[in-house]
Amino acid sequence: MMGEKREDGLIVKGMTSPLNPIAQLQLRFKDLETNFHGWLSKQSLAVEAAIVTATSAVQGAAIGGFMGTLTSDVTSAFPTPPVDASLSPQAMASFKQAQALSGGPLMQARNFAVMTGVNAGISCVMKRVRGKEDVQNSMVAAFGSGAMFSLVSGMGGPNQAANVVTSGLFFALIQGGLYKIQEKFSKQPAEDIFYSRTRGMLANLGLQNYEKNFKKGLLTDNTLPLLTDSALRDVRVPPGPRLLILDHIKRNPELRERR
Incomplete structure (x- = not known):
């Protein structure tokens, strides 16, 4: 088929062969993604944060649900104790922690939705407010993500406030370290x-x-x-x-x- 040359080089004047369906789909998806991010950047902070949080939560829920199907057999190994069971607070906390880590699809979907949604939302707000994206933004977002995960999953000991802070700090340190490692290996060497x-x-x-x-x-x-x-x-x-x-x-x- 005949065509005119474009900047991306996909169509040239003369005889050209059409793109395969997968390449066409990738191009359309990339265009949609670019247009969506362009539209989103023009919205207010509240709208942008809400949309980013919701979309990331949906993605996290899908990942968590899939992982939950892989751990469903493990969940059956932790039967729910009877209501009148006399368990110590420490024993009950350990039981809840095991359930949080090996819960079924719905539980894991909830946990991952909270983690990814809160992380993305806080990152969005920090980036818009501070005007940049750095390790501080990443650690603040991770702290919020870990704190909310602790609240919804029931992980940790009987002291809920201490659990929230501890989980938040743990998530922040892990994500801060990963950010620095990624930054180190992705940085282009300065020209001599x-x-x-x-x-x-x-x-x-x-x-x-x-x-x-x-x-x-x-x-x-x-x-x-x-x-x-x-x-x-x-x-x-x-x-x-x-x-x-x-x-x-x-x-x-x-x-x-x-x-």
């Missing part, structure tokens, strides 16, 4: 300003593989006008690339004047 011109020269000559040789020999941008065949040989640059580099420096007026 001392080798910017050298990197450009090698790229133009198709010799970018020898950038490591320059760095190993501390041949920075300031040393470009001073380069000699022996200096390049010392950092193990082969004869052919050496000739190309020296010829480039010789032909460059700015570098030639600085020699």
